[in-house]
Amino acid sequence: MQHYHYIFTGTGLAALLTVREMVQHPFYRDKKILLLDTDAKKTNDRTWCFWDEKKQFENIQHKAWEAAVFADTGFERRFAMAPYTYRMMRGLDFYQRTFQELENHSNITIVQEKVVDFQELGNHCLVKTENQSFTCNFIFNSIFNPERLMAQKKFPLVHQHFIGWFVQTETPVFTPDCATFMDFSVPQKGNTRFMYVLPTSEKEALMEYTLFSANLLPREEYESEIKAYLERLGITAYTITETEQGNIPMTCYPFWKHNSERILHIGSAGGWTKASTGYTFKNALKKSKALVNFLPQNNDLRKFHKINRFWFYDLLLIDILYQKNEVGSSIFASMFRQGKVATIFKFLDEETTFLEDLNIILRCPKTLFIKALIRRLF
Template sequence: MIIHAHYDYIISGSGCAGLSLLMRMMEHSFFDDKKILVIDKAEKNSNDRTWCFWEKGDGLFEPLVHHYWNEVNFYADHYSNLLSLKPYRYKMIRGIDFYRYVQEQAKQKSNIHFLYEPVTATGTKDDMAYLQTATGFYTADYVFNSILFVQPVISSGEYMLLQHFKGWLIETENPVFDPSQATFMDFRVAQDAGTTFMYVLPVSSTSALVEYTLFTEQLLPAEKYIAELQSYLKKFLGIERYNIIHEEFGIIPMTNHRFPGAEGRVIHMGIAGGQAKGSSGYAFQFIQKKTTSIVEHLVKGRFPLQHEGWVARKFRLYDSVLLNVLHHRKLNGDAIFAAIFQRNSPERVLRFLDNESSLWDDLQIMNSVPTRIFLKAAMQELFR
């Protein structure tokens, strides 16, 4: 027997995007009398990932910040420095803390319901959004979907790099870390496969998340990630004895592919909505902007999708240019990021990576990298 039920809003996927939207809905009284269904194949109850992002002041999820850093190290053969991020702070939120926090808040709301079953389809019919599972057919004014049902087909003129990473949370017997400083990017590792760097995120003097990250088209054999982490710990941090407390592995698309913002009354979010920045893979803060906009539009009775303006198109072009350079190996990524951080303040670089920089900021960033290489790539992308 197929269950039929109607809700005001359905959130399809209970990861970062889905639960961020739910949290913002719970913060606004407009949604107190709205029936909301959150559906995913399984409850999020494990520490499957760690989100790191920079932010000014306190954000909505400030109670969940596991650790933060005001200073970060940048290392490359071309340039190294300890960078002050003020007025930003680099923050870490653990997946398990995020999931539990939002789920506990939702349990206090009688209008919010969770269902754990694989979603088989979403769509729009008779001016109503719908979602299907094996046992149910659910309708709503809108479905907010963050499930990527199929991988995007990359067409001519589009690029697809993968940001893939393996991280170890390690503990050492003796104090070896400075928890007031993170390593934001360490490019001193081999660059043979493509843009490759390490993160080191200390949360105490004896504990840190160490992450091996690459921007490439292909994944590596599983043993390669392990070997590189072991080598880095020994060679650059002088650590040979440690316990691995937690492991994580992730893949984020870095692409200029145009993900659909909406299909009828199905609004896409997260990776499925193109919230991962094409040139960096950062997604957490872009998801927060997207979900904030959705809530603002719903409260005002508007269609919950903001049209792409010239600023968004400008940054989409910038992303395409960098992807062009990296894809065709016109310049190594370590040289690009070293030049940008060497010739600009961290605040300007972070504004640029957040898609919040001014035209003057943009010009200064552009002036940091080899004009001949990037101008040619820009012309190719403009006239493609």
């Protein structure tokens, strides 16, 4: 039975970001690392977008924007992203570049097999696949188990669910240097619904119909709303070149309580998704860097997670969206109508001071948050 220092059960975004960080850190040069997953990551299964001040993923980005638009019924605001850049990365490009880099490191092994069980056994861990077993010092698990989340009611679940069309038009219609970040001017129908448009040229764009809500829709409803939005833009002649569909859990459920001394849940399985927005890439990147710096000084993975005030802000927002889903557009519009956009993105990155937090929070509908706070306290 082969033994490793670290085993990753699942090779999703969080696992790959963490291993990318490990191979750049001298502490891990002599550590044997195993990645297990049934998926070989050979298809473009998703698109990640994130705002970024640095240029560390510039070499694999598919497109970047320096300006964006936020819209709601009655107003539209175009703004510069500076000091940020809004980046779009195709999943396949990220997978290919990451696995190419990992091939250069002899201490890393990748096995394409299904994990069927893993457990902590005193001073080591055991991982079983359908064909073999491995032991290790620590497990990093990104296989999501929804049963724990669905079995409780204290921390509600709001889904960020969407269908996207990559469309190509016959005539130039898009503004390629400006992304539509959120357009809430679409009919809300008792939910929090918006269009998300990422133009890659004057004739090509990703058109994504997105909801933050407790319940999913039939596929036809997402697609009919995309068609209606295209018609509103005056686009009648187009080709759908690719489609994507996703469902991201937005919840403040304390996944970290299931961590043990030698097993850490990461990615969606560990609550690494930013609950209030559903954004995954940037949050997972920050968590992976923190984890790689944590391990050389710590042998107890239960100490990794720390609650901060932003978790509580997210908790109140998710409570509101779950109880009164139709008010979501008014909350986001209150922030973007006049607020400093750079500070808003800084706030969403959990990097603001408390005074900057207050400046943003006080722009939001106060009664909604006071009632949510009272429900949580009492």
